[in-house]
Amino acid sequence: MSYRGLFIGINRFQDPQISDLGGAVRDAQTLAALFEDSVDTLAVTELHDEHATHDAIMTALENHLANVTEDDTVILSFSGHGTPGHRLVAHDTRVNDQPGTTIDMQVLSDLFRASRARRILFLLDCCFSGGASAKVIAGPATRQMLNFEQFAGEGRVLIAASDPSSPAYEHPGGGHGFLTQAFIDALLSGTGPRDVFEVVADVQARVREASARHHLTQEPTASAFSQGGFTLPSFVKGARYHLLHPTRDRAPVTADFADLASHGLPVSVTDAWRARFPTGLNALQQRAVNEYGVLDGQSLLVIAPTSSGKTFIGELAAVRGVLAGRKAVFLVPYRALANEKYEDFKAVYGAQLGLRVALCTGDHQDDVSDFVRGKYDLAFLTYEMFLQLAVGTEGTLERIGTIVLDEAQFVADPSRGIVVELLLTHLRSARERGVTPQLLALSAVIGDVNAFDEWLGVRTLLTTERPVPLELGVLDRTGMYEYVSPDGTRGTTNLLEPHQVRQRREKASSQDVIVPLVRQLLMDDPTEQVLIFRNTKGSATGAAKYLAAELGLPPATATLQALPRHDLSGTSHDLRAALGGGAAFHTANLTRDERVIVERAFRDAGGEVRVLTATTTVAAGVNTPARTVIVVEHEFVGGEKRPFTVAEMRNMMGRAGRLGFNESGRAIILADTPWERTRLLQQYVLAEPEGLRSSFQGADLGTWLLRLLAQVKRVPATELPGLLVNTYGGFLLARQQPDWAAGAHAAVASLVEEMLRLDLLEEEDGLVRLTLLGRACGASSLSFASSKRLIRMFKQGELRGDTTLGLLTATQVTSELDNIYTPMQKRGTFETKWGALAARNLGADVGRALQRHAEDTWAFHARCKRSLVLRDWMNGVAMADLESTYKTNAFIVMDAGSIRGIADATRFHLRSVHALASALLVTGDLDAEAFDRELTRLEFGLPEEALGLLELPLRLDRGEMLALHARAGSTLEQLRGWSLTDLQSVLGEVRGLQLHAVLQNAA
Structure with a gap:
């Protein structure tokens, strides 16, 4: 007797309306492996994903059911989507053409009935019907339920995942379907040949039990007919099974990436890692694999210094999970960090390895639709975006197998901590319903863990060692440097001679020390790169400019040429001045494109930019390592004036040292006096970082x-x-x-x-x-107090929810926007004009609404100023004009960072305001499409007529889009008629050529 097996599993679907699955391919692979390991005479055929098209499936079914003899036993399995109309969904099924692109069960029934095979076993792990679930797609239901008796014959067994009107489910995280997992367990539980009826009963009981543990109901259905008995052989886990499911009894991995093959990681992946990390796995990463089971699905809290390689531990777990059919997400605090990691992963895992990488940060070009349908392998999200989608979109969390939470110490952050803690609380609560994704929480060095790991239910992997040793010290104005070396030895030395520190302005300032210190560092080491942290945007910009003027470095010509040329802010001109002297700065005043260009230039060891000044946000994961870090100030200023914590200071200092380029790093805190030098050494170098705490108040x-x-x-x-x-x-x-x-x-x-x-x-x-x-x-981003305020104002008619202006106004009266930084002078009468301007330009009713619940007159005028800024920003007013119009004086400036900060904060909270107004039924005729257009205008600062430029096949910056719009070109059709000369006259030679090329290709 010969056996023939056809195993079909489909995770990915061409139609964007069909959600992807996580475990269907693994169902087919594991069943095929078990049968092949256990049945010597089995001839196996597998169809997965893009190979499982409608035509390919039909051809394979005909070959396995029609082209057989009476001596054949046929084993069939299908794992994927089913429809309410009892049809099987192929990889190329189209939702809008289900009759022509799905597998008709009646056709399958005819093949069964006509087949000459002595025995047929069919495992059908999909929904026959039912509501939305992991294994059903929408479609027309049919009154006539499938008649299982159509499969009767000598030895015909059908095991279906659910009854004809119910859904079927996958194990959360993308393991196996409940039915397939139960079938595998049943096959492996026997010690010899088993009667198929016994196996069927075992499978049904296992599915009922497993689904109940996950607070679900799934009742598998079976139809069996046999003359003379139908037994299944004894099943074993053989060589092929162990390739898919490596055992934990394996040799420890060393630094050699080749050792990861025992964990099921293919050569294509390990070769890509070896190219990025030639020295191989470091000691921390080896411990994570060998001692902490990170590649076996174990959850961890990893606490390690910057540059220690902890991020790659999360990467290891994520990629291993994806290769096992699960989804992986990376959660980060900032959009800039998400964008950077997304681009890096697209280059490695997308271009080289064919994985789908998604980005969800709340921006216009996000992959939210793909994310909620599971059409991704690796995804990057901000904390807020993940919490919103995990709580608000059913099934999102169930699809995920691995979650990597970067910068976990943010749980203690006064403003962001609530989001981190709530999303972790959501993960803990999900365990009660059987949803248990692997969690990798990554943190910089902290003090006492304070039972954070116990609360999470994870083990802690802790190290204080750095691959690049770090020297920490404090330098005072006399030039004396007191330090602690990497081995813990304390010492002092004259890093500068007293005559090198001279007063450059009317009053002594940090510039007096910064200039000679950086000059000395660059003279001592021709490969030196210096990162200087300042606590305000203005001081970071100013430092870069005076260093460029005094150091005499060659200009960063290539970086200058790469900068955007349109819609330049005052900061854009400052950046050009700094780059002209080989220095740069990194602040919120730069556009995204400008920041990316600066980051890449500074990351280029031995490149054009050797000195970078930055505000503190660079310390939170943005990849800008340097040989030396200088921290000038010791406190936050602005809305919150407080000393840096030890952890915050260590995070900045930890950016020193480039793995692969420097043998060591050095971090220098500046002090004014010898007494302050001693105090700062005790406070920030010798002290232990603070322990973790909750932001709960x-x-x-x-x-x-x-x-x-x-x-x-x-x-x-x-x-x-x-x-x-x-x-x-x-x-x-x-x-x-x-x-x-x-x-x-x-x-x-x-x-x-x-x-x-x-x-x-x-x-x-x-x-x-x-x-x-x-x-x-x-589900909103608003506090309870802000929600109460808006509810009362909407109900009392003080706010309008049926216009975009009304919703924008509502957003400005929340405490969240009251707390956003708005440059204002609280002396004199200059700022009092904004109230009258708002009433005249936006309407008296808007002016009155903005007065409500304002703490004082300055809060009211700040609301008015923000509202006017937003109006001009959304209408496409040039950045330079915005800065000029809303500038108070030389010291209180509405700079580009403040303008974009107001627009971004408004856009973020506006979604919540709109949802609240919708629930109150006060949005009138303001439809979702119109609202989305306003969100897009807020994001890009464009008038509505220019939004068509966002559909161009080349991403343009705001200035380029406004320049094209000004020349009456706002659509793809209009721009196709432009000559190359026309495009270059607006965008410049390089960008004009790029746009002309993509327009021609699009045509």
Whole structure:
């Protein structure tokens, strides 16, 4: 007797409307491996993804059912999507043409009935019908349910994942379908040949049990007919199975990437890693694999210094998961960091290895649609975007196998900590329903872990060693440098001679030390690159300019030529001045393109830019390492004036030392006096970093409760304090004060009463849940206080939700926008003009709305100023004109960073305001498409007539789009008629040629 096997698994689908799956291919591969390992006479055919087209599947089915003899046993499996109309979905199925592009079960029934094969076993792991789930796509249902008896014959067995009207599911994270996993377990549980009916009963019981553990209901259906018995052979895990599922009993990996083959990583991947990291896996990464099981799905908290290689530990786990059929996401604090990592991964994993890399940061060109449909392998998201999608989009978390949370110490950040803690709380809560993605939380060196790992339920991998040793010290104005060497030895030396430090201006300043120090560093080492941290945008810009003027470095010609040439801000001109002397700066005043150009120039060891000044955000993961780091100030200024924490200072100092370029790094803090030098050494060099803590504050209890309720469907009112205990902050409070939760009942009860009055909550039979309005507030970026304010103002008619201007105004009256930095002079009368201008240009009703709940007259005028800035920005007013119009004086400047910061913050919170207004039913005729256009205008600073330029096949910056728009070219059709000369006259020789080429190709 001969066996023939056809195993079909489809994860990826061409039609963008069909969600991708995670485990279907793995279903087919594992079943094929088991049968091939266990049945000597089996001839195996596999069809996966792009090879599993409609025609290919039909041809394979005909070959395995029609072209057989009476001595053949046929094993078939299909894992993928099914439709409510009882059709199987192929890789090339089109939702709009299901009859012509899906596999008709009636055709399959006819093939079964006509087949001469003695025995046929068909495992069908997809939905026959039912609602939205992991394995069903929408389509017309049919009244006639599939008649399983159509498959009758001598030895015909059909095992279907669900009944004809129910969904079928995959294990969360993309392992196997419930049915396939149960079938595999059943096959391997026997010690000899087993009757197929016994196996069927075993499979059904296993599926029911597994789905119940995940709070789901799945009832597999079987139809079997046999004359003379149908037994299955004894199954074993052989060589092919172990290639797919490597055992944990393996030799430890060394630095050699080739060792990772035992973990199922192919040569194509390890070769790509070897090209990036020629020295191989470092000691920390080897420990993560060998001792902590990071490639076996174990979750970890990794605490290690900058440049220690901890990010690659997350990369190892993510890629291993993707190759096993799971999705992986990387969560980062800033959009700039997400963009940088996305571009890096696209080059390595997209271009070289064919993986799909997605980006979701809230921008116009995001891959959100692909992300929620699972059409990605690796994705980068900001904390806020991930929390929004994980809580608000059903099935998002279930698709993910690996989550890498970068900069986990942000859980303690006063403004961002709540988001990090809530998303981690959401992950912990998901475990109760069987959703357990691997979590890699990565953090720079901190002090006491403070039970953070215990709360997460993970092990901690901690190291303080750096691949590039780091010397830390403090330099005072006498030139004396006191330091601690990498081996812990303390010493002092004259880094500068006293005569080198001279007063350059009317008053002594940091410039007196910075200039001779950088000059000395560059003289001592021809490969030296210096990164200087300043605490304001202005001081970073000024330092780069005076260093360029005094150091005598050659101009960064290639970098200058790469800069954008349109819509230049004052900062753009400052950057050109700095680059003319071989220096640069990195601040929020630069455009995204300018920042990327500066980062690339500075990363080029031995390149044109040897000195970079920057604000502190560069310390949070942006790849700008240097041989030497200089930290000038010791405190934050602006809205929050406070000393840097030890952790913050160490993060900046940790940017020193380039792996592969420098044998060591050096970080220097500047001090004024010898006494201050000693104090700063004790405060920042010798002291231990602060321990982790939660950003949870009692004053924000309403916000926390509202957002936690958004993560659950309903909960007994008596258990609401338990939601708070589930957070990291609540966990710590409960440890310190065991009766804390009981004491919180009164405060929670009062909040519940208030939320009931506001129609945010509804109660039934002792259970409370958020209303639609409550969910809009709970899923939003707004505090409870801001949500309450907007609800009252919308209900009382003080705000309009049916116009874009009304929603923009509503956003400005929130506490979130009141706290955004708005350059204002609080002396004199200059700034009082903005109220009258807002009333005249935006309407008296807008002026009155902006007055509501303003803390003082300056807060009101700041709202008016922001509103006017936004109007001009969205209408395409040139950046230089915006800076000029809204400048107060030489010291209080509405610079490009402030303008974009106001626009970005408004855009971010505007989504929440719109959702709240929609839930209150006050948005009128303002449809979703019109609202999305306004969000796009906010992002790019374009008038509506110019939005067509965003569809061009070449990404243009704001200045280029405004320049084209000014020449009456705002659509693809219009620009195709332009000559190369016309395009170059607007965009310049290089960019004009690029656009002309893509326009010709698009034609």
